[in-house]
Amino acid sequence: MGEVIEMPTRKIGSQGLKVSAIGLGCMSMSQPNNNKSQQQMIQLLHTAIDSGVTFLDTSDVYASHANELLIGQALKGVRRDKVQLATKFGIKAVSPETGLIVNGDPAYVKEACEGSLKRLGVDCIDLYYVHRIDTTIPIEITMGALKELVEEGKVKYVGLSEASPETIKRAHAVHPITAIQLEWSLWTRDVEEEIIPTCRELGIGIVPFSPLGKGFFSAGPNLTKNLPDSDLRKHVPRLQGENLKQNTLLFERVTEMAKKKGCTTSQLALAWVLHQGDDVSPIPGTTKIENFKENIGAITVILSKEDMDELEEIASLVKGDRYPDAIMQFTWKHSNTPPLSTWKA
Incomplete structure (x- = not known):
């Protein structure tokens, strides 16, 4: 697809945030198995901004702060108002075996924010997420600290x-939530019953991560073959054994449909997410400029009701959990916090 793609913007939430319809998840740019140089990753970030993809997503936990430092480097000399910068706090450590260590303590919220501001080289974070919910602290307590950060600018x-x-x-x-980040793709649909309606009822924007099934709709069933053991995807039940055989059928059917539509498998999978509503801005990640250009090409893929119905039927084939058990314990189904009335500071 050689034509210049005009990247539309979308309104996320009810507080005034506008972002590119497709964002850029930056985590993989600093992964240990990424053999690209920092300069190549900066070039990718500049290509994204020049292409109109201005919604950049990172976290302080990605590569132990290295990802925020990379984005900070890339943004030097870039007009600050060209970029909507999202980062996260709350995960202090991560492992496929032991799961996550999560902290939503107010003092830590402030400390984490100061660290991110410094690494990113900015004086204000556009969108600051609680990365995972600390279930030992009422959410109101964590939100109180975030509200103060908003008031402080x-x-x-x-x-x-x-x-x-x-x-x-x-x-x-406690304070208006602008966006909910969640996993939503052709093969992760559990958010549709309650979370998506809750967001829409409250006027909250939706930011799907892993919209390409953790890279499955790009690389297909061979995705994990060359990944190091440190890559979380090596441990995802969906990408192993009998589950993988079943999910390969899903991939083959999406690929077959994409050929008929004149697009790639990943473009069709991403177009499905984009067609979920104008309050949705997915954040696919990549380390390659050619993959980035392929991803933004999904904007031009138009899906009819018949196409959506067919994809709905294909998606029902998915088998297996999206994370290992140790990480599943930190997903939305396990994120309720104690009542505020029980809290003793």
Whole structure:
């Protein structure tokens, strides 16, 4: 697809945030198995911004701060108002075996924000997410610290990642939530029953991560073959054994449909997410400029009701969990926090 693609913007939430319809997840740019240089990753980030993809997503936990430092380097000399910068806090450590260590303590919220501002080289974070919910602290307590950061001008908008409907509602009552980040793709649909309706009822934007099934709709069934053991995807049940055989059938059917539509498998999978509504801005990640250009080409893929129905039927084939058990314990289904009435500071 050689034509110049005009990247539309979308309104995320009810507080005024506007972002590119497709964002850029930056985590993989700093992974240990990424053999690209820092300069190549900066070039990719500049290509994204020049292409109109201005919604950049990172976290302080990605590569132990290295990802935020990379983005900070890339943004030097870039007009600050060209970029909507999202980062996250709350995960202090991660391992496929032991799961996550999560912290939502107010003092830590402030400390984490100061660290991110410094590494990113900015004086304000556009969208600051609670990366995972600390279930030992009422969400109202964590939100109180975030509200103060907004009042201090250090954060513009607040978001939650992997939060249950109850947690979203309680957080939103303290300070407006602008965006919910969640896993949503052709093969991850569990958010549709309660979380998506909750977001829409409250006027909260939706930011799907892993919209290409953790790279499955790009690379197909061979995705994990050359990944190091440190890559979380090596441990994802969906990408192993009998589950993988079943999910390969899903991949083959999406690929077959994409050929008929004149697009790639990943473009069709991403177009499906984009067609979920104008309040949705997915953040596919990549380390390759050619893959980035392929991803933004999904904007031009138009899906009819018949196409959507066919994809709905194909998606029902998916088998297996999206994370290993140790990580599943930190997803939205397990994110409710104690009542505020029980809290003793």
